[in-house]
Amino acid sequence: MLLGPSLVLSAILFSIGVAGVMLRRNAIILFMCVELMLNAVNLSFVALSTAHGFTGQVMVFFVMTVAAAEAAVGLAIILAIFRHTKSVDLKTMNLLQG
Amino acid sequence: MNPSWIWLTIALPFIGFLVNGALALAKPEAKRVVAIVGPGVLLAAFAVAVGIFAGLWGNPPDQPLVFPLWAWIGAGGLEINLALQVDQLSLVMLLVVTGVGSLIHIFSVGYMVADPGFARFFAYLNLFMVFMLILILGSSLPVLFVGWEGVGLCSYLLIGFWYQEKANADAGKKAFIVNRIGDFGALVAMFILFWSLGTLEFAEIATLAPTTLAVGGATVTAATLFLFLGCAGKSAQIPLYVWLPDAMAGPTPVSALIHAATMVTAGVYLVARTSVLFAMAPLSSAVVAGVGALTAIFAATIGLRQYDIKKVLAYSTVSQLGYMFLGVGSAAYTAGVFHLVTHAFFKALLFLGSGSVIHAMHHAYHATHSHDDAQDIRNMGGLKRYLPTTFILMLLATLAIAGIPPFSGFFSKDEILASAFGRGAEHPIYYLFWALGAAAALLTAFYMMRMMAMTFWGENRTGATEREHLHEAPMVMTGPLIVLGVLSVIGGVINLPAFWPTPPHHGLERWLEPVLAPAARLMPVQIPHGATEYALIGAAILIAVVGLVAGYRTTLAKPITAAQQAPEEVGFAKVLFHKYYIDELYHSLIVRPLVGISRFVLWRFVDQGVIDGAGVNGSAGLMKSLGWLGTRLQSGQLGFYVIVFLVGAVWLLHSVIR
Amino acid sequence: MTEFVFYTLAAAAVLSALLCIVQKNPVPSALWLVSTMFALAGIYVLLNAQFIAAMQVLVYAGAVMVLFLFVIMLLNLGHASETDRKRGPVVLVAVLLAAGIAAALFAVRDTSVASLAARVGAPEVASSPLAALPGAGRVQSAEAFTNPIASIARPMFETYLVPFELTSVLLLAAAVGAVVLAKRKL
Numbered sequence A: 001m002l003l004g005p006s007l008v009l010s011a012i013l014f015s016i017g018v019a020g021v022m023l024r025r026n027a028i029i030l031f032m033c034v035e036l037m038l039n040a041v042n043l044s045f046v047a048l049s050t051a052h053g054f055t056g057q058v059m060v061f062f063v064m065t066v067a068a069a070e071a072a073v074g075l076a077i078i079l080a081i082f083r084h085t086k087s088v089d090l091k092t093m094n095l096l097q098g
Numbered sequence B: 001m002n003p004s005w006i007w008l009t010i011a012l013p014f015i016g017f018l019v020n021g022a023l024a025l026a027k028p029e030a031k032r033v034v035a036i037v038g039p040g041v042l043l044a045a046f047a048v049a050v051g052i053f054a055g056l057w058g059n060p061p062d063q064p065l066v067f068p069l070w071a072w073i074g075a076g077g078l079e080i081n082l083a084l085q086v087d088q089l090s091l092v093m094l095l096v097v098t099g100v101g102s103l104i105h106i107f108s109v110g111y112m113v114a115d116p117g118f119a120r121f122f123a124y125l126n127l128f129m130v131f132m133l134i135l136i137l138g139s140s141l142p143v144l145f146v147g148w149e150g151v152g153l154c155s156y157l158l159i160g161f162w163y164q165e166k167a168n169a170d171a172g173k174k175a176f177i178v179n180r181i182g183d184f185g186a187l188v189a190m191f192i193l194f195w196s197l198g199t200l201e202f203a204e205i206a207t208l209a210p211t212t213l214a215v216g217g218a219t220v221t222a223a224t225l226f227l228f229l230g231c232a233g234k235s236a237q238i239p240l241y242v243w244l245p246d247a248m249a250g251p252t253p254v255s256a257l258i259h260a261a262t263m264v265t266a267g268v269y270l271v272a273r274t275s276v277l278f279a280m281a282p283l284s285s286a287v288v289a290g291v292g293a294l295t296a297i298f299a300a301t302i303g304l305r306q307y308d309i310k311k312v313l314a315y316s317t318v319s320q321l322g323y324m325f326l327g328v329g330s331a332a333y334t335a336g337v338f339h340l341v342t343h344a345f346f347k348a349l350l351f352l353g354s355g356s357v358i359h360a361m362h363h364a365y366h367a368t369h370s371h372d373d374a375q376d377i378r379n380m381g382g383l384k385r386y387l388p389t390t391f392i393l394m395l396l397a398t399l400a401i402a403g404i405p406p407f408s409g410f411f412s413k414d415e416i417l418a419s420a421f422g423r424g425a426e427h428p429i430y431y432l433f434w435a436l437g438a439a440a441a442l443l444t445a446f447y448m449m450r451m452m453a454m455t456f457w458g459e460n461r462t463g464a465t466e467r468e469h470l471h472e473a474p475m476v477m478t479g480p481l482i483v484l485g486v487l488s489v490i491g492g493v494i495n496l497p498a499f500w501p502t503p504p505h506h507g508l509e510r511w512l513e514p515v516l517a518p519a520a521r522l523m524p525v526q527i528p529h530g531a532t533e534y535a536l537i538g539a540a541i542l543i544a545v546v547g548l549v550a551g552y553r554t555t556l557a558k559p560i561t562a563a564q565q566a567p568e569e570v571g572f573a574k575v576l577f578h579k580y581y582i583d584e585l586y587h588s589l590i591v592r593p594l595v596g597i598s599r600f601v602l603w604r605f606v607d608q609g610v611i612d613g614a615g616v617n618g619s620a621g622l623m624k625s626l627g628w629l630g631t632r633l634q635s636g637q638l639g640f641y642v643i644v645f646l647v648g649a650v651w652l653l654h655s656v657i658r
Numbered sequence C: 001m002t003e004f005v006f007y008t009l010a011a012a013a014v015l016s017a018l019l020c021i022v023q024k025n026p027v028p029s030a031l032w033l034v035s036t037m038f039a040l041a042g043i044y045v046l047l048n049a050q051f052i053a054a055m056q057v058l059v060y061a062g063a064v065m066v067l068f069l070f071v072i073m074l075l076n077l078g079h080a081s082e083t084d085r086k087r088g089p090v091v092l093v094a095v096l097l098a099a100g101i102a103a104a105l106f107a108v109r110d111t112s113v114a115s116l117a118a119r120v121g122a123p124e125v126a127s128s129p130l131a132a133l134p135g136a137g138r139v140q141s142a143e144a145f146t147n148p149i150a151s152i153a154r155p156m157f158e159t160y161l162v163p164f165e166l167t168s169v170l171l172l173a174a175a176v177g178a179v180v181l182a183k184r185k186l
Helices: A003-023 A027-052 A055-085 B003-026 B031-057 B088-112 B118-137 B141-159 B166-197 B202-212 B218-234 B243-249 B252-261 B263-273 B275-280 B282-303 B309-329 B333-368 B388-402 B408-423 B429-456 B475-495 B507-522 B531-557 B571-577 B579-633 B638-657 C002-022 C026-046 C050-074 C089-108 C113-119 C142-146 C148-157 C161-182
Strands: B065-075 B078-086
Touching (some): A003 B638, A003 C002, A003 C026, A027 A055, A027 C050, A055 C050, A055 C161, B003 B078, B003 B118, B031 B088, B031 B118, B078 B088, B078 B118, B078 B141, B088 B475, B088 B507, B118 B141, B118 B252, B141 B218, B141 B243, B141 B263, B166 B202, B166 B218, B166 B243, B202 B275, B218 B275, B218 B282, B243 B309, B252 B263, B252 B309, B263 B275, B263 B309, B263 B333, B275 B282, B275 B309, B275 B507, B282 B309, B282 B408, B282 B429, B282 B579, B309 B333, B309 B408, B309 B429, B333 B475, B388 B408, B388 B429, B388 B475, B388 B531, B408 B475, B408 B531, B429 B531, B475 B507, B571 B579, B638 C089, C050 C148
16 A cells, blocks of 8 residues: 555655745745645545545645646736836845835 | 503603703794793693592502503612602602692793793703602602702703803802712612612512611611711701702702702602601611701801892701701601691792892893892892782791791691600700700791891882882792792691691691501601690790891891992801801812812822823833834745744644644 | 555655755756656556546646746746845754654654544544545445546536536636736736
């Protein structure tokens, strides 16, 4: 059975995504890290579906849909911000600073 | 008429209040409507009262008839209905209040018609009647207290009716504040009664108290003493009488209605209403009688040296209220209520008569643009030629208040003094109270005759040109005076003593018997009989005659100078003229320390320092510092937010799986 | 054999992911992510989820990552930036936090949902949502091995029909939103 190792792999990939979010300032790379985390979650779903039925795979399908929508909207936002600040660096995105 | 219609007597003046109040706000010049609605609702209420009285005349109820209107307060063991109580005592009060009130309302139409605040005046007056009737008809202490506070409010509004002058507004405030002290006592009494008896209904108190509480015990004594503090405030007894003379700043009909006939007698009514409790507390009864006797003599002495016609009558009212308390304090509740009724007649007449005099004086001075004091009796004199009707009626009232038989005041005053004397057999201190009361009777006859003599006899001092403008008041004013005059003369018929040759004897006493029987069982009225009784009556008549004659002769013995040229008073007369400097004493002993503490401790330190400084600004400053810390968290750096969020997430995860 | 392939793909996935987050330049970073996704697609096949594997390649590696690359190139971001990668103590914090999350996930991998729910004090463990799901507890049947597409289609078009249709609304909204946001002037 590959369930246990798959979950471990999922955890590692998720942590790598988390570390990426914390270590980078490029908004596009941050987005890619979020995609990485989503993929890790997907892996968990698929792995668990071997033990708990196909519902997990349906969930993966939904996650993919949401991820695609998120990427489209998120990248559009980055595009708009880039037009405004000529940068995708998070340091420049501090208009809401208190 | 069925007694369940009793609510109408309250609803009618309330409708009048709404109509007149709306007119006062929207259309103050509609005086004709006000003049019809204002007295009209009162006459209708009086008619209802008479109807109910007539219905119960043949078969008076053994138990009070209680008509609950709606549930008012329900909290734990405390359940209070807004209920009206009809029994013999409240019926007597109802008739007096609506009857005398109607007459005064009619009089006011003539007296106030030139005033721009005509509609407002009648709105207040009708509202006062609403609260006065709630006070009388309430079946429990809290309902009574609603009326009690309401009449205080209306009294405040009406004393300061001409609020453009600061003195009038101040007098209103003084009345309100002094009454607060008494109200505190009434509240404490209510707390004690609820705590010890678990009820505040009069009927239940009357049945529960004798079985639950110890006669002469601390509880009942404390409750009645606090209750009496409330009565002393409302009914202007020592030491809380100071507001009543100042209350004369209001229009004269107000003085007649509120500060002579009805509201100030509420204290006497309350003592009679809770007579069971007072009968159970001999100490409290003695205090009531003592304070009453002291007030009677004290106020009477001040009345000797007052020159404002209304001030004389005000101190006379304080003094007469003292008599009533002497009566109820001597367990002669019937006599107290009797004197309340007769006093309502003759004192209302005296006040309205003085109003008629002031009305004439005011017109005279107004016509000649003089600024002399229209209320100072030194400026009057010889007015019987110009105001014959008023003169005759006021003379009748003076004879009544002095206690000349067969006028009404003679019977009631005599019964009070006799009861006090009779009680002296058991408690000798009551002999002292009787002596004070008798001395006060002498002074009463004296100062009343002095006032009458200075006003109506002798040379006229108004002024040569002003004299031409003095004239009798219109019929709308003299009419009520005549009715009150008749009542003052024959009012004694409601409770004739046994020695009087013609029946009906003891009418009021027999009528009130079901209400006062529980108290009478505990502390019976003791009226001396036989030779002692006749001696007392003879002494009382002698005192009255001597007082009247002395008052007349000494006043007219030497010429009186008008107010502006009057010399400064000297010696004890000066002390009396300045009312024993009691106001100044209160001012320096109570008011100034209170103001000082308020200003320097409460305002500068507590309010500005603690509440504003530590409380308001302190909490604002704390929030500001916390907010500053919050803004440090809001760095705007997404990376920082992510880290903070993840720290939280990791901590949460580990705390779950641990 | 299966284990060997799995571990090879797993190593590739982890390595590609690490390279993805440490690359200075966004373009190789995106390409390494694509590599991770391919590796995951292989693992999905091993886990008997062929349909998901196909979707992974088509949607993620194909569509989404191409979109990323498009944006990178559109904005001309294909070069290293000095301020992009953080330095100093924040790196240590990040690594520690990532390790903490990994440790937490390791700790729960063998734990049943029921026992987790009991640990946090959640009520009604027996009727937890997972237990009520269609096909719950049913280990993959023979049919699943012979016809995996049908196996996934049944829950998707029966139980989850409404959410499935709603995803189309979501995608439409995302498309409209993206156009509105990205266009200079409408």
